[in-house]
Amino acid sequence: MTTSVQPGKNPDAKPSQEPCFNPAVTGVVPSDSATDAASGGDWQVATTLAELSQTGRKLVRISGRQVAIFQTENGLYACNNRCPHEGFPLMEGTLAQGCVLTCNWHNWKFDLESGDTLVGGDKLRRYPVRVTDDGVVELDMTDPPQDQQRDEILSNLDVALHEHDYDRLCRELARLEMIGVNPLAAIKSAFALRMDRFEYGTTHAMPGAADWLAYREELSDDYERLASLAEIVGHIAWDSSYRPVYPFTSDVADWSEPEFSRAVEAEDENTAVALVRGAMAAGLSWEELRPAFARCAMRHYAGFGHSVIYVSKVAPLLAALGADALESLLLPLTRHLCTVTREDLIPEFRAFHVVRKDWDNLVGSDPVTKDDFLGLPVARVLARVRRSAGDVHGCYHALLGAAAWQVRHFDESVMYRTNMPIGTNVNWLDVTHALTTAQAVRELATEMPELWADGLLQIGCFIGRNVKYMNTDPDQPDHAASLGIGGDQEDETILRDLLRERVLNHGCSDYIEPVHRLKTIMMARAELAAFPDAPWREDLLVAVHRYVNGEFPRRRAVRIAYQSMSFVGRE
Numbered sequence: 001m002t003t004s005v006q007p008g009k010n011p012d013a014k015p016s017q018e019p020c021f022n023p024a025v026t027g028v029v030p031s032d033s034a035t036d037a038a039s040g041g042d043w044q045v046a047t048t049l050a051e052l053s054q055t056g057r058k059l060v061r062i063s064g065r066q067v068a069i070f071q072t073e074n075g076l077y078a079c080n081n082r083c084p085h086e087g088f089p090l091m092e093g094t095l096a097q098g099c100v101l102t103c104n105w106h107n108w109k110f111d112l113e114s115g116d117t118l119v120g121g122d123k124l125r126r127y128p129v130r131v132t133d134d135g136v137v138e139l140d141m142t143d144p145p146q147d148q149q150r151d152e153i154l155s156n157l158d159v160a161l162h163e164h165d166y167d168r169l170c171r172e173l174a175r176l177e178m179i180g181v182n183p184l185a186a187i188k189s190a191f192a193l194r195m196d197r198f199e200y201g202t203t204h205a206m207p208g209a210a211d212w213l214a215y216r217e218e219l220s221d222d223y224e225r226l227a228s229l230a231e232i233v234g235h236i237a238w239d240s241s242y243r244p245v246y247p248f249t250s251d252v253a254d255w256s257e258p259e260f261s262r263a264v265e266a267e268d269e270n271t272a273v274a275l276v277r278g279a280m281a282a283g284l285s286w287e288e289l290r291p292a293f294a295r296c297a298m299r300h301y302a303g304f305g306h307s308v309i310y311v312s313k314v315a316p317l318l319a320a321l322g323a324d325a326l327e328s329l330l331l332p333l334t335r336h337l338c339t340v341t342r343e344d345l346i347p348e349f350r351a352f353h354v355v356r357k358d359w360d361n362l363v364g365s366d367p368v369t370k371d372d373f374l375g376l377p378v379a380r381v382l383a384r385v386r387r388s389a390g391d392v393h394g395c396y397h398a399l400l401g402a403a404a405w406q407v408r409h410f411d412e413s414v415m416y417r418t419n420m421p422i423g424t425n426v427n428w429l430d431v432t433h434a435l436t437t438a439q440a441v442r443e444l445a446t447e448m449p450e451l452w453a454d455g456l457l458q459i460g461c462f463i464g465r466n467v468k469y470m471n472t473d474p475d476q477p478d479h480a481a482s483l484g485i486g487g488d489q490e491d492e493t494i495l496r497d498l499l500r501e502r503v504l505n506h507g508c509s510d511y512i513e514p515v516h517r518l519k520t521i522m523m524a525r526a527e528l529a530a531f532p533d534a535p536w537r538e539d540l541l542v543a544v545h546r547y548v549n550g551e552f553p554r555r556r557a558v559r560i561a562y563q564s565m566s567f568v569g570r571e
Contacts, residue, residue, distance in 0.1 A: 041128065041140035046078070049135040059091045063141040067127060070112060072099045076129045077112040078139050084122035084171070121168045123156065143179075150181045154189045161194055161233065164241035170230040177222075183229050187213075188321045190236045191328040196247055197240035201336030204306075205235040206329065207313035208515035211522045213320045215499060224504060235511040248273050248331050255279035257292040264296045269338040276334050286318055286326060294444045296337050298454035301352045301461045303340040305437030308458065309519075310336060312440035349461055351379035355386050359453050365390030370401030370536065378464030385460045392452040396442060399459045400527070401536035403434035406463065407543035408479065411471035415553050422563040426469050427554075428547050429512075432520050434462030435543070439523040479542045491528050494541060495521050502548040510554065517548045 046060045046069060058069045059081055066081035068091045077099070081089050088105035095101050099112040101124075108120030115124045128140040143149070153175050160168040176183045187209060209232045216228040251274035253259075263272035279289055290311065297307035314329055344352040368388035373381050388395045410431045414420075441455030479485075485494065498521055506514035524544045528537065 040142075042142045043130070043138045043140050045136055046139045047137045049131055049137055052076075052137060057091060057095070059089075060139075062139060065141070067139060069129070069137065069139075070095060070099075070101070072112065074099055074113065076131070076137065078127040078129050079110070079112065079115070080125045083108060084117075084124060085120055121156075121160065121163075121165055122171060123152075146179055146181065149179045150176065150185065153179075153181075154186065157186055157189060157233070158193050161190055161237045162241060164234070164237040166230065166234045166237070169233045169237060170226065173226055173229050173233065177226065183226075184213075184321060187229065187232055188325050188328070190233045191321075191325060194236050194240040195328045195332050196245050197243040198332050198335070199243065199246050200339045201332040201334070202306075202310050202329075203235075203239040204512060204515055205232070205239050206317065206332070207309055207519060208232065208235055208511070210313040210317040210320070211515070211518045214316065214522065215503075215518065219504075227504065231511070231514065235515060238511050246335075248335070250277075252277045252281055255282055255284060260292055261296060264334075264337045265299075267338045269335055272334050272338055273331060276330055280327060280330070285323070286314055286330075289330070290315070291448055293333065293337070294448060294451060298441075298444070298451050298458070300340075300342040301344040301349050301458050302342050303336070304343070305433045305440070305458060305462070307337060307340055308437055308440040308444065308455070312443050344461075348378055348465065351382045352457055352461060354379075355382040356453065356457060359386065362386055363389050363453070367391075368395055368398045370398050370405055370539075373398060373402040373460070373463050374405065375467060376464060377467060378461055381460045381464040382457055385456050389453060389456050392445070392449075392456065395456055396438070396452075396459075397531070397534060397536065399456060399463065400435070400438050401534075401539060402463050403431075403438055403459065404536045404539035404543045406466050406470060407431045407435065407547055408539050409470050409472065409476070410466075410546070411469050412550060413471075414469050415551075416556070418556070418559045418562050420559065420563070422567045425556075425559070428550060428552055429516055430469070431462075431466050432516065432543075432547055434459060434466065435540075436519050436523050437462065439527060442527075479546055480538055483542060483545045485538060485541045485545065491532075491537070491541060492525070494545070495525050495528075498545065498548050508552075513552050513554075520544055520547060 042063070044062050046062055046067065047058045052058045052069060052071050056071045060067050060069065066089075067078050068081040068089075069076060069078045072095070079090065079101075081091055083090055083093075083103040083105065085103065085106055085108050088103050090101060090103055090110075093101050093103050100118060101110045101112055102108070103110075103120075106120070109118040110116070110120075110124040111118055112124075112126070115126045117123055130138050130140075132138065144152075153172050157169065157172045159165075160172060173183050173186055176186055191206075191209075212228045212232050216225050219225045219228065249270040251270065253271070253274040255275055255278045260272055260275045263269075263275065276289075293311045293314075294308075297311045300307075310333055314333065317329065318325060343349050364387045366387045368384065372384055372388075376384065385395060385399070388398070407428075410428065414426045415428075420426075438459045441451075441459060445451040445455045499518070503514055503518045503521065506517065508514050521544055524540055527534070528540065534540075
């Protein structure tokens with residue numbers, strides 16, 4: 001016969017001022033396992049009550065695990081010996097009144113009755129305990145059902161996302177792997193849990209996820225594959241941690257692309273979201289909705305090319321996560337389209353709409369090369385695009401060649417200048433976005449040829465805006481030779497090495513830098529695979545190599561101080 005007690009405190013226990021462990025107590029308290037302590041289970045002999053009573057605690061090795069058993073005034077408790085934080089042995093911890101176990105390494109505290117973490121993060125795994133009539137202590141080593149473990153891990157993931165606890169996020173991903181659950185469930189859950197925490201809709205965490213998952217498929221090392229997933233959930237957490245809920249309307253309206261287009265143009269998020277909800281309720285797929293989103297993204301030179309990039313990355317991300325992730329991707333994307341900055345409304349880029357007007361009557365097919373675009377301001381670049389866009393592919397290659405040349409010749413010194421006016425801070429992203437936007441344009445316009453005009457003009461806007469930041473010194477170093485580009489080394493080898501050295505092992509404190517390195521390299525791989533003999537090959541390889549190996553100063557304290565004083569002084 002054995003003795004067991006259902007979850008909760010021993011009903012006979014009374015408040016005491018004595019230490020929590022009490023060798024005289026013989027009652028037991030089970031853990032939060034789904035297995036009832038009194039029936040079934042994988043019961044294993046652990047120790048004896050007499051042996052346990054000598055010190056009030058005992059370390060046992062059973063079923064391949066280290067388990068710590070504690071005798072308290074409320075009964076017996078068993079838990080993993082390793083602290084779920086960083087593995088310090090809990091047998092060396094402090095047990096205080098109230099059955100609170102403290103890991104003395106980082107002061108994490110656990111309630112042995114509930115398994116809850118009072119100070120810290122990860123929960124403590126406990127095991128049911130029972131005592132036979134002859135004083136043998138047995139533990140039930142049965143694992144909870146897989147679906148129960150999965151649900152608890154995903155619940156814990158939500159907490160870690162809110163707190164941007166990168167280490168815990170990685171541990172929870174590892175726990176999913178260990179119980180045999182596809183960790184992509186965590187990626188899908190993270191987007192669903194945090195989608196209404198993005199104040200302005202989609203962030204780079206979404207396209208970054210698509211690229212990380214694509215790269216993950218090339219990796220065979222388990223640690224590297226886990227790291228790629230941790231970068232995704234970490235980025236989601238970074239963009240949404242401690243943010244309030246920005247709720248989406250629950251209204252549903254019959255889908256209409258013209259109505260959706262009007263709502264986006266009017267920045268009417270509620271109407272746009274209601275229409276998208278109606279589309280999903282009617283069973284429309286992303287393939288059916290993508291043209292509407294693509295047309296809205298192309299209609300303006302908006303958000304520094306982000307809108308076009310975001311739309312292009314939905315399909316590969318859905319392919320990885322499944323169609324049931326559609327809502328968590330489309331609602332933030334709709335919010336983004338309704339709130340994104342429309343840079344074509346400022347003076348520098350107003351030519352976007354001037355040139356686009358009467359396009360069909362004025363477009364020409366003049367031959368064009370990258371050199372025809374270099375050195376020109378925005379308006380002249382766009383006018384030159386229209387003269388040549390009758391041959392969309394020729395124009396595209398000329399623009400991409402110009403964009404690659406500009407990254408290759410980017411004057412890095414502008415990132416370090418102090419006396420730059422507010423609003424003119426420039427870094428690698430200003431020039432590399434022309435490349436990644438170009439790829440997104442090509443992918444969408446190939447599917448929907450009517451988008452070529454808007455897409456080519458968007459690329460042209462980048463070429464014109466970046467002209468001021470080029471190093472045209474004829475004596476600048478030969479980057480191709482110094483990087484070994486142009487020799488026998490294959491393009492794919494060069495880019496694969498960059499992925500491992502500068503992306504997977506990035507060493508950056510934020511997420512925006514490695515994710516931009518990743519998407520730029522992935523862009524180069526895609527375009528070189530599609531056009532291996534393109535005239536811009538060398539420029540693109542050198543450009544990408546320069547960028548991912550260059551410095552990326554994110555905050556220049558003296559510059560910010562200079563700009564603040566100059567700006568405030570003119571208020």
